[in-house]
Amino acid sequence: MSNKLIDLQHITKAFDGNVVLDDLNLYIRENEFLTLLGPSGCGKTTTLRIMGGFETPDQGRVIFDGADITSLAPNKRQLNTVFQKYALFTHMTVADNIAFGLRIRKKTDAYIKDKIKYALKLVNLEGFENRTPDSLSGGQQQRIAIARAIVNEPKVLLLDEPLGALDLKLRQDMQYELIRLKNELGITFIYVTHDQEEALTMSDTIVVMNQGYIQQIGTPEDIYNEPQNAFVADFIGDSNIVNGMMIQDKLVEIFGVKYDCVDTGFGTNKPVDVVIRPEDVELISLPEDAQQGSEEYQNIVSRIMQFNHGFFEGTVSHIIFKGMHYEMEVQARGFEWLVLSTRMFPVGTRVLMSVDPFNIQIMHKPESEDEKAVSMDPEA
Amino acid sequence: MRKILSRIYLVFIFILLYAPIAVLIILSFNNSRTRAKWGGWTLSWYASMFRDDVIMAALGNTLLIAVLSALIATILGLMASISLLAMKRKNRNIVLSLLNIPMLNAEIVTGISLMLIFIAFGQFLSRWGYMIEFGFGTVLIGHITFNIPYTVLSIMPKLRQINISTYEAALDLGASRWLAFRKVIIPDIMPGVLSGFMLAFTLSLDDFVITHFTKGPGFDTLSTKIYTEVRKGIKPEMYALSTLLFVSVLILLLIFGRGRKKQQGALIIP
């Protein structure tokens, strides 16, 4: 797990003067499930194609197992790719598709026959040898594409949005299937997707990319719980990202209210971005007639103060039932908070909002121009 | 190395394709009645061609036949395309293979077969004292016949692409059937109709074989005129006229072709 299998050093790539990757550095360890995650145009597919050998970087080197393979042709590399939309050979049967790489390597017929059988079994498509790709469903074609790649026993399997064309249910099934395959084969998977859920489900390591830069590298838990900047926070799951002021270590002020938090080292009186996940906002409803300053009101406040320091008062402005939970919008201090809760608060309910100090994530404000760009809405 | 080789190859093909064109353009400026001799440069053929009644009549016939046959073929093709879309698969395949006949068959066979039907029909009518005269009408019928398949092939793909929901949406929003057809369907298929018309026009303009067998004596298009002149020598005015037509088409292509997608450009192939 410690070995650097692939090492991308100072990779820069531009298409027609458009810089797609800018001084990218990334290493991939042996036997890792690594996902390149980001919105379209972030450079993730280009990174994968550079590893596969379909693009040559303008600058930088690709080191594979200690050897420089930057300008090695794709057919000489010890890695195989599962392409977007499968790229099966439509003029061949399933068996011929799978045998393609083995025949190129002049393996014996008996060996090839065994391998086809083994690969089809591995992807749960036994008996499909003589079918043509056209006669298969999208999910089946995807499995054949995977089988075709893995029979060559590559050290690394590159997967370029392989589930993008499948419908939701099938996509979820295939996610588990891919994890199982990876464990059975014991090889490195490098996976490209724009689907954060897919990335969180399958990966050992996630690399979040935007506009040619790596935003954050970490485990799915790290990425979700400790986003390093507003872009990551916004791209992974839903977030409330608000302006704040770091008063001192472990104390942040949001909209004039001081909140306890656990972050340190930001200095004193420093403007910061504050990320609060919608499921981390705790709501307590106020009785309609509870006036600020009344006894009833004070009771509720003191109950909150036992656990958290700060709170806002707000009003529920919108609610949608989402099956497992309710998704609500709460107007408070001129900001529209997104809140998830298993309890229902009807529209118009006055609520007090508080957050566990542990669930308040503090981030530096973007400084350079590049980082500013990064904090833009990923949908844009 | 590969790049240099492919460049050289492209240039070779380019020369092969354009050498005859260059020859014809140069001949149109040749101050000599025969193409065998170079007599220096002149523009006189470009003036005298307009005074040559025979050439002007042939030009008139060619253009009239091209416009009319393209127009009628486009209308028939559009009607056929719409009904093809509504047909059962089996019937549609039969009609589509009928369409293929004039495209795949040899032109000489199509020409001969049309000639024979006109003769036979003429003999049939002669019993009542009527007759069929070979000329404008027969040539026009011939051109429409070989043009129809190309118009259908241009229109069909556009018709298939139509999202019937947009038509239904128009009805849903209160449009009458005819209004919905005019406002929703027509704009969608118009590019296909236009390229079908252009294709038919071009094919008709350049046709020789079908015209040759259906024209009868005394009626000529530019192509048949050239064919009969070959033995005695082509009039230099013919080079001048063809060069003029070629250049006008080129200019039209440059003006209209700019914004076009290359796919549509590829359709303007005679």
Next chain:
Amino acid sequence: MKKKWRIWLDGPYLIWTAAFIIIPLLMIVYFGLTDKTGAFTWSNILQMGTPERLKALFLSLLLSLIATAICLLMAYPLALILNNMKAGATGFITTIFIIPMWMNSLLRILAWQTLLERNGVINQLLGMMHLPKLYIINTPYAIALGMIYDFLPFMLLPIYNALQKIDVNVVNAAYDLGANRFQTFWKVIFPLSLPGVISGITMVFVPALTTFVISDFLGGSKVLLIGNVIEQQFTQVGNWNVGSGLSLVLMIFILISMAIMQHYDKDTGESTTTL
């Protein structure tokens, strides 16, 4: 109700097709199998048996096969080169191949006379470079050249279209699985372009086999192709029965070539329209 409007829409086309495509073809069969009095006979078809006509038929087959083969050999690399170009360049280059077609086709073939003559443009250029001269005008070689020139675009465009349809990632997948350039071409690119190759072959072979204009212009009066033989029967001799009989023989060869192509087209598992 619904049926009614359909009849008005496809009625004119179907009547037109019957009157000017189906019945005329049946007329050829009728004239080809009857004599002047209308009695059944095989003699029109047997007219193909004269040595002169057999020679013309054989030469037509030979020249059209050669022209088709050379067109394929020339057009395929060309289509590959065009396909590898950037999208913008391709549009421009494709236009370059289409523009010549806007010059009258008879004149374009005729221009080869001027180019190929004993003292024509090519021989003058060769003379200037002190190279041996080329005397092919009025020979079958000149006819083959004319066919190649005239029909090359018909081979190029279907192949080019077929290549354009190939997903870049399918080609990449072949490299990815270890195939070199050569293997990728023969195992993936060429098989996937076969539908284009086949329609290209049909679109060149049939017109080349049946042409009478190219042989008229570039073969002089010395070389006769089967197209010339049939054309003369109709326009000079005026014997429609013999002309139809000979046409029937020619149609058999056209049908055979189409059947062969259909067979290979099915093998590739993909149907293509001829355009």
